[in-house]
Amino acid sequence: MEAAPLSAPRYDDASVRRFITATVLWGIVGMLVGAILALQLAWAPANLGLPWTSFGRLRPLHTNAVIFAFTGNALFAGIYYSMQRLLKTRMWSDTLSSVHFWGWQAIIVLAAVTLPLGMTQGKEYAELIWPIDLLIAVVWLVFAANFFGTIAIRKVKHLYVALWFYMSMVITITVLHVVNNLALPATLTRSYPVYSGMTDALVQWWYGHNAVGFLLTTPILGLMYYFLPRAAQRPVFSYRLSIIHFWALVFLYIWAGPHHLLYSALPDWAQTVGMVFSLMLLAPSWGGMLNGLLTLRGAWDRLRTDPILKFWVAAITFYGMSTFEGPMMSIRAVNALSHFTDWTIAHVHAGALGWVGESVFAMLYYMAPQVWNRKLHSVSLATTHFWLATVGIVLYVVAMWTAGVTQGLMWRAFDEAGLLQYPNFVDTVRTLNPFYWIRLLGGLMYLGGIIVMAWNLYKTATSDSSNALEA
């Protein structure tokens, strides 16, 4: 056997492999819980009459698992892989890498135990109780130290565009997490936020909207800038566009939180500012989308055969669709109909399943063979996964759009006498039932897809050395 390439031991790919494994496992868990919730809405007896399996306690488990466990681990895998290669250096500290990995998994396990037990702060996507929040802060700072430490010892002076986006995530999530979770503990498992009422609501949606922005958008764009040109074997379309859309995106994103509170008791000026900045956000979002899609110029023929490119194109297309839909939903008149309905659920899932999920899958199919040094076990299974995921998303999103618009219209329908046409709220719930079953079907297809991927990556990682990429 020949000696391994000189570059091999220089990079810490063991951490990347661990984060990939965690991504796949938590992805299955988070999406399985999502499917259970979908079943509970279609068929209430699935709540089982038990406290820890009731919808209100399980839904935070689903959202936290998908955002922080599935996406979080995927981001770390992609960042550890790409930043070492971009900066031509190993991660600054193997100890910090290890503490980061195990600390993050401990947080997830604690979340999976406490949330079904009803231990919660009661703020969406910030449900975890204060002791876990402290642990998150510590582990996040460990990651930040490792991140900036690696930048400090870099062998390449130039910071590639992907790293700008990662950096914006590291900084912004720190600020968001600390400010939104400032609370006074009453007991070990319960605390009260230092803000009350509408101030608490505004801080929370500043956090909630930008958790979407700086965990589910900017770092994924960074990963797109690293992995897409490699998959397409083409350089990024425009360097100048990447500068403009980076700064515009990180500046504008922060302002858009109040669009979650339109028509609420939040001061009108804040609602209007939130709406206007949400509309402006369309420009840098589409700048990123175009820079991604145009990077594929000259490589479109390979879309037929390469599942990685299929995933990227679908992901970026969903990104463009979601970042058009979001600003539209931020317009007061549209929001009047869409708010509080399943339209919102459709919107977040087009983003989470389409943009985030399919980007992560594209990245994993590229990265896993590299870090295990094995050819992908099956390209056709990866293609199967693509179709399961994409058709699943379409079923999910179309069902929820229809459900949302239907219920929104029923809530506001008046009869000729000027009375509510559907005064009994339950009537509007009954109407949604068929859509809830279609949503469950779409979700199960998506879940089936990720299980196919888990099998494919497992076979890839465990195949013998005759399948090595390089001898």
Add this chain to the structure above:
Amino acid sequence: MESNWHRNLLEHRSGLFAALTTVVISIGGLVEIAPMFSVPLDTTGITVPTPLEVAGRDIYVREGCYNCHSQMIRPMRAETVRYGEWSRANEYAYDRPFQLGSRRIGPDLMRVGGKYPDAWHYEHMRDPRSTSPGSIMPPYSWLLEDKVDVADIQASVNALRTLGHPYPADLDVGASMREQATAITGRLAESKITVDPDREIVAVIAYLQNLGVDGKKLYATAGSQ
């Protein structure tokens, strides 16, 4: 090339890049959030939640009710006809955490206080479909069995007092809870429902029956419909 300034100034200097990013991501939040602290809320007519209502609210948060129910009535006819007066900012003065919600899988609860008798809530929590046929809400039968711990609520009241909720220094949390709970169990007994005053369901009923009541008194005459 025009973009060289960006490359030379920032892309080779990580510290400066990080500092500039921090500034750029801070502006929006500061401009929007900081003014919220400069506007004093008029809490005239808004009562501080009693210890039993605090207990009920803690249970409301624990069970994740906000995942399906909003507490935010928008100033639109379709909303005020269905739910009542639209929501004002001062009504939320003692809401920690806020519970506005983001999805109405079930109806808004901002003004559910006084809408139904106590017995309705008891039956609805035990089996939602017994009072609302077709409802997809899970049953909360454990609330009928589990007990509220006075020491636990004392800790909550202490924390909330520190945060500015004006509870009198000599407030006897246990006595206050007993008094309010006994009144509720008395009304339930009139509907042939026997339940001990220390059960969680009693606290939940106390909380729900107080929702939006102050605002209704303050704003009903304003005539938003």
